[in-house]
Amino acid sequence: MSPSPVRSPAVDAPPAPGGKGRAREDAGSQRSPAEVLGVKGAASFVAPAVGIVGVFLIFPALWTLYLGITNLRLTGLAAAEPQVVGLDNVTQALSDPSFLNALWVTAIFVLGSAVIGQTVLGLGLAWLFRNWHGWGRQALEVLVIFAWIIPGSVVAFLWIAMLDGESGTLNALLPGGVGIEWLLTYPMLSIIVFNIWRGTAFAMLLFGAALNTVPPSHLETARLAGAGAWRQLVDIVLPTIRGHILTALLLVSLWTFNLFTPFLLTRGGPNFQTEVLPIYIYRVAISQGELGFGAAIGAIMLVINLAIALVYIHVLSERAA
Amino acid sequence: MARVTLRSLTKRYPGGVTAVDALDLEIADGEFFALLGPSGCGKTTLLRTIAGLEAATTGQVIIDDVDVTRLPPGDRDIGMVFQDYALYPHMTVQDNIAYPLKVRKVNKDERRGMAADAAGNLQLGELLERRPGQLSGGQQQRVAVARAIAYQPRLFLFDEPLSNLDAQLRVEARTFLKRLQAEIGVTTVYVTHDQSEALALADRMAVMQRGRVRQLATPEEVYRRPNSLFVASFIGSMPMNLLDAEVVDGALDIAGSRLSLPPDSAEHVTSGDRVVFGSRPEFATLHDEPVDNALEGQVAVAELLGNSYLLTVEGSGLQMRAVAAEAAPNGTRVWVTFDEANCLLYRRDDGGLVGSPRVEGDEAVDADAPRVAAARQ
Numbered sequence A: 001m002s003p004s005p006v007r008s009p010a011v012d013a014p015p016a017p018g019g020k021g022r023a024r025e026d027a028g029s030q031r032s033p034a035e036v037l038g039v040k041g042a043a044s045f046v047a048p049a050v051g052i053v054g055v056f057l058i059f060p061a062l063w064t065l066y067l068g069i070t071n072l073r074l075t076g077l078a079a080a081e082p083q084v085v086g087l088d089n090v091t092q093a094l095s096d097p098s099f100l101n102a103l104w105v106t107a108i109f110v111l112g113s114a115v116i117g118q119t120v121l122g123l124g125l126a127w128l129f130r131n132w133h134g135w136g137r138q139a140l141e142v143l144v145i146f147a148w149i150i151p152g153s154v155v156a157f158l159w160i161a162m163l164d165g166e167s168g169t170l171n172a173l174l175p176g177g178v179g180i181e182w183l184l185t186y187p188m189l190s191i192i193v194f195n196i197w198r199g200t201a202f203a204m205l206l207f208g209a210a211l212n213t214v215p216p217s218h219l220e221t222a223r224l225a226g227a228g229a230w231r232q233l234v235d236i237v238l239p240t241i242r243g244h245i246l247t248a249l250l251l252v253s254l255w256t257f258n259l260f261t262p263f264l265l266t267r268g269g270p271n272f273q274t275e276v277l278p279i280y281i282y283r284v285a286i287s288q289g290e291l292g293f294g295a296a297i298g299a300i301m302l303v304i305n306l307a308i309a310l311v312y313i314h315v316l317s318e319r320a321a
Numbered sequence B: 001m002a003r004v005t006l007r008s009l010t011k012r013y014p015g016g017v018t019a020v021d022a023l024d025l026e027i028a029d030g031e032f033f034a035l036l037g038p039s040g041c042g043k044t045t046l047l048r049t050i051a052g053l054e055a056a057t058t059g060q061v062i063i064d065d066v067d068v069t070r071l072p073p074g075d076r077d078i079g080m081v082f083q084d085y086a087l088y089p090h091m092t093v094q095d096n097i098a099y100p101l102k103v104r105k106v107n108k109d110e111r112r113g114m115a116a117d118a119a120g121n122l123q124l125g126e127l128l129e130r131r132p133g134q135l136s137g138g139q140q141q142r143v144a145v146a147r148a149i150a151y152q153p154r155l156f157l158f159d160e161p162l163s164n165l166d167a168q169l170r171v172e173a174r175t176f177l178k179r180l181q182a183e184i185g186v187t188t189v190y191v192t193h194d195q196s197e198a199l200a201l202a203d204r205m206a207v208m209q210r211g212r213v214r215q216l217a218t219p220e221e222v223y224r225r226p227n228s229l230f231v232a233s234f235i236g237s238m239p240m241n242l243l244d245a246e247v248v249d250g251a252l253d254i255a256g257s258r259l260s261l262p263p264d265s266a267e268h269v270t271s272g273d274r275v276v277f278g279s280r281p282e283f284a285t286l287h288d289e290p291v292d293n294a295l296e297g298q299v300a301v302a303e304l305l306g307n308s309y310l311l312t313v314e315g316s317g318l319q320m321r322a323v324a325a326e327a328a329p330n331g332t333r334v335w336v337t338f339d340e341a342n343c344l345l346y347r348r349d350d351g352g353l354v355g356s357p358r359v360e361g362d363e364a365v366d367a368d369a370p371r372v373a374a375a376r377q
């Protein structure tokens, strides 16, 4: 960091036309923390955080990568003396129908519950309720936050109670005693609905805040020209909150991609129909004891996570350029 | 082109604020009409109610003999320029200007042509491919105007469109707007809280206070004969001299000094009336020896205005301001006379011009008491 002298351009710069430039220069005159503290001082402030991240995030990730190239097992000979087997685990996984099934199931789960469900539904709800203000809105937000802060396991059991074939609430509500075993008949739909119910609240709150960033005059200008609600949404609101949408998509799809709670509803079944990747890893690594193989799949998930994040970040930065 | 008529228009916000109060107004076809008033007097609300962005609580908005009070904004054929310009950052200047045309389903080629025409009119031809973020404040303001004129609405509404520009640019943009409006001749309602803007631009103006029109006249009339103490103290770049006076034997008694009655006020007052004497600093003259019809005092402050000075004179509990060609050292004894043809008398109780109908109850002088008192001290 070069010790450049800090000037205050607001004082001695000639007046910028239109006033806009001045605001920008003002922001530039703020000193960065490193300038105030010195590099060492600044480093000592972030060191604890870096340490914790290192111990709890980076080390386990690297350890998983290492395990992924071994044939470590939970029990038996390979538990005591694991051999390094290189990329064997990965090649084996890529040709394993169970793995490919899990990948496909996960893709549908993410697309259905994260992208279409939480993001689109969350945005739609936020748009519908955009004109709600005062206590009605607060009540709505409290309700919605509840859906989000209740622990996933509790929500899962609530949904089991809802969808159960014999004593489930849904069947009781439906006329004619249909008695459908929802979790067995529509397993994928069940976990998608479960995850939408659980996560839409977050997306809706995020988009609610995003919609507030659209200046009212932008919408009013469009209204004066005769634009209806749909046109305003497509032409003005969506481009304005594009960054928020991408951020929400990124977060929600990563969370959903790594979600294990569907296990509580369907245990991955029936017949592996809802075996998303985290459940698959659990099955091979813990139930079948193939720790090395499971870790390799974990590493593949890590790579997919990174790829998703990179795509979003790329799309996001395209606009800024 | 359009004629706008407001009939006892009232807008009450849910919180209980009556922002526009039973307002009647007629704006002629092609007129440049300014709405002026202090912050919070309801100018923006009135404009938004005309546009249909706020629903009128009671009363009517009539454009060209058609009652549009219940029509949505898009069906009123109105162009509006907001204080923040409301340019879309994700569209180019061209697309911004053409956007209302796109909404109205004008085909693409025609749209581009009309946008280019409007842009050319406002000297934006070079900037069509830029984004709003790459424009200066003055250019952004012109793009906003171009967008409003491009689809040729029958009525323009401006809500303080120049207040984000710096002083010099504001004067340029003002001249530009006035010329543009004269050329295209579209009826224009222009909201401002800057009295010099209203005086400079308007064919006719309304001075508002608390949701009502206090004076409706040409800028000249509002400047020369403000019809109440409120308007008198609000209009003018230099505060008007407003001095407490009493009518005694056909003359004015101001803190013990005698001034003759302004000729056109004389017949409306009788001995014992308590009035406020008003005269603008421009019409005050300083003398360095005693003269008749003068108020005596000492120079307290001298401010350079450019080619003249604004002198503040204090004496016998009065404070007066006068424009003089020469500065005078502080403490100089002077005698101030006022040009009789440009003096006004206001009733002290309700603040109305003497001879004019009385103003009812709560709109009287107390409405702006702090300000009037400060100007009068």
Ligand SMILES: Nc1ncnc2c1ncn2[C@@H]1O[C@H](COP(=O)(O)OP(=O)(O)OP(=O)(O)O)[C@@H](O)[C@H]1O
Pocket (backbone or CB within 6 Å): B013, B014, B015, B017, B018, B019, B037, B038, B039, B040, B041, B042, B043, B044, B045, B046, B193
């Ligand atoms: N959406 C609203 N809800 C409730 N009250 C409002 C609302 N908008 C304005 N008001 C109130 O109505 C009154 C008139 O407001 P308005 O914005 O019309 O004033 P203005 O003359 O445009 O003032 P300014 O010069 O500061 O822009 C004010 O008392 C204001 O507080």
Ligand SMILES: [Mg+2]
Pocket (backbone or CB within 6 Å): B043, B044, B045
């Ligand atoms: Mg306003």
